[in-house]
Amino acid sequence: MIFLQLFFTFLKIGIFTIGSGYSMLVLAQRYVVDHYHWITMEEFSDIVAIAEVTPGPIIVNLATFVGTKIAGVRGALCATSGLIVVPLLCIMVIAFHYEKIKDMPVVQNIFKVLRPIAIGFIAVAIIRLSRQSITDMKSAAILVAAIVVTYVFKVNPIYTILVGILFALLIR
Numbered sequence: 001m002i003f004l005q006l007f008f009t010f011l012k013i014g015i016f017t018i019g020s021g022y023s024m025l026v027l028a029q030r031y032v033v034d035h036y037h038w039i040t041m042e043e044f045s046d047i048v049a050i051a052e053v054t055p056g057p058i059i060v061n062l063a064t065f066v067g068t069k070i071a072g073v074r075g076a077l078c079a080t081s082g083l084i085v086v087p088l089l090c091i092m093v094i095a096f097h098y099e100k101i102k103d104m105p106v107v108q109n110i111f112k113v114l115r116p117i118a119i120g121f122i123a124v125a126i127i128r129l130s131r132q133s134i135t136d137m138k139s140a141a142i143l144v145a146a147i148v149v150t151y152v153f154k155v156n157p158i159y160t161i162l163v164g165i166l167f168a169l170l171i172r
Contacts, residue, residue: 002071003078009036010063010082017087021059023121028059029128032066039066045132053161059083142167 013027025048032038039047051061060080067079094101101107134140146164149155 003074005036006067006070006075007078007082010067010079011085013059013063014083014086017059020118020122021057021062022125023118024059025062025125026121026128028062029125032062038070041132045129048129049133 009031013024013031016027017024029041029044033041033044047062047065048058051058051065054061060083063079063083064076067076069075071078130143134143142164146160150157150160
């Protein structure tokens with residue numbers, strides 16, 4: 001039963017993929033934290049942070065983690081395959097037909113609507129995660145520093161992550 005529940009929960013999340021894994025975080029949180037209580041909001045925030053600095057798409061890493069926590073390796077396979085099956089099929093269809101459809105007015109209009117929706121979902125995910133992660137002046141300063149060095153000074157995010165980890169080890 002839990003394997004089907006993991007598969008179909010993440011299938012629903014995958015079906016409504018608009019934009020990126022970040023945009024799916026809102027829906028994922030609704031199911032895995034709020035509805036099923038598979039993980040806490042604190043665990044969700046930790047997983048997002050870990051998934052951000054590990055290889056692979058953030059939402060796939062989240063599905064794999066939740067599946068593993070709930071039902072081991074088979075749970076991870078169910079959650080992850082549920083998540084990726086619909087987007088995989090969609091991207092394959094689009095890839096085969098993209099050159100034919102990309103300039104069609106209806107396709108352009110769909111993209112004009114979906115882009116801001118995706119940004120809105122990402123903004124909601126940021127707001128929710130910031131409530132959990134930015135809890136004091138130190139964490140707020142780290143957030144601002146990461147934005148400044150990565151966006152303003154265009155430092156490679158890999159270096160930002162490595163310096164952040166080093167900083168965390170030094171300030172225990």
